[in-house]
Amino acid sequence: MKHLDLSVNVDHVATLRNARGGAFPCPVEAARIAVEAGADGVTVHLREDRRHIRDRDVERVRAEIAAPLNFEMAATEEMVAFAERIRPPYCCLVPEKRQELTTEGGLDVLRAAPFLKEAIARLRAADVRVSIFIEADPAQIEAAARLGALAIELHTGTYAEGPVGNRPAQLARLKAGAEAAKAAGLLCHAGHGLTYETVGPIAAFPEVSEVSIGHFLISQSVFEGLPAVVRRFRSLIDAARA
Ligand SMILES: CC(=O)[C@@H](O)[C@H](O)COP(=O)(O)O
Numbered sequence: 363m364k365h366l367d368l369s370v371n372v373d374h375v376a377t378l379r380n381a382r383g384g385a386f387p388c389p390v391e392a393a394r395i396a397v398e399a400g401a402d403g404v405t406v407h408l409r410e411d412r413r414h415i416r417d418r419d420v421e422r423v424r425a426e427i428a429a430p431l432n433f434e435m436a437a438t439e440e441m442v443a444f445a446e447r448i449r450p451p452y453c454c455l456v457p458e459k460r461q462e463l464t465t466e467g468g469l470d471v472l473r474a475a476p477f478l479k480e481a482i483a484r485l486r487a488a489d490v491r492v493s494i495f496i497e498a499d500p501a502q503i504e505a506a507a508r509l510g511a512l513a514i515e516l517h518t519g520t521y522a523e524g525p526v527g528n529r530p531a532q533l534a535r536l537k538a539g540a541e542a543a544k545a546a547g548l549l550c551h552a553g554h555g556l557t558y559e560t561v562g563p564i565a566a567f568p569e570v571s572e573v574s575i576g577h578f579l580i581s582q583s584v585f586e587g588l589p590a591v592v593r594r595f596r597s598l599i600d601a602a603r604a
């Protein structure tokens with residue numbers, strides 16, 4: 363089966379750095395180490411409140427890291443203008459709520475503000491490939507295609523973080539979403555909450571071409587070291603793909 367890209371999300375290296383307000387650990391250095399260990403790309407989410415990744419981190423990842431940057435952001439005027447300036451190869455539009463601990467669900471494309479369409483058009487004009495973080499709902503996926511997205515990223519959080527007994531049903535829902543993306547002519551990415559235990563069944567979907575993994579991967583690095591964790595994810599993904 364075709365190679366599946368692993369994009370490593372370094373947001374929570376910045377969370378640790380910001381806990382003491384200093385310069386370490388550095389998310390750009392983490393990105394460099396992850397790529398050296400076999401990551402195909404780097405993901406960062408610049409939140410409106412800058413709680414972890416900051417503007418300078420994104421600029422430095424873009425300028426200093428050879429692997430493609432997947433820039434996650436809310437579809438706001440501020441973020442679109444930022445993306446137009448740094449022109450990341452990939453941009454993933456995500457819903458954002460100031461009080462949430464992490465992203466709580468997919469972007470509701472059917473009810474999205476009119477600005478979403480303008481945001482996608484402006485990003486495309488800046489040569490940015492746009493994906494939308496979305497629930498595995500065929501109606502949402504078809505709407506994403508109509509808006510001009512190149513890809514969707516299936517929200518895997520409900521599968522990965524929910525009760526183990528619900529996983530077969532959640533996987534069936536995600537698989538149908540992956541098939542709907544393919545039928546709509548969209549690339550299919552997946553991510554949120556994935557771990558060693560939950561990545562395999564998602565990587566086994568032939569429609570999925572990229573997974574982005576952050577919180578568990580960075581947390582586990584405290585115990586195993588970042589290169590070892592990236593290598594282990596790489597081999598779990600490759601095994602599921604074989
Ligand atoms: C879109 C997605 O699932 C995650 O990348 C999420 O945006 C992570 O955000 P935090 O790193 O702030 O939890």
Ligand SMILES: NCC(=O)COP(=O)(O)O
Pocket residue numbers: 371405515552553554555556574575576577578579
């Ligand atoms: N898009 C998902 C992502 O970048 C990482 O999500 P998580 O593994 O931190 O939940």
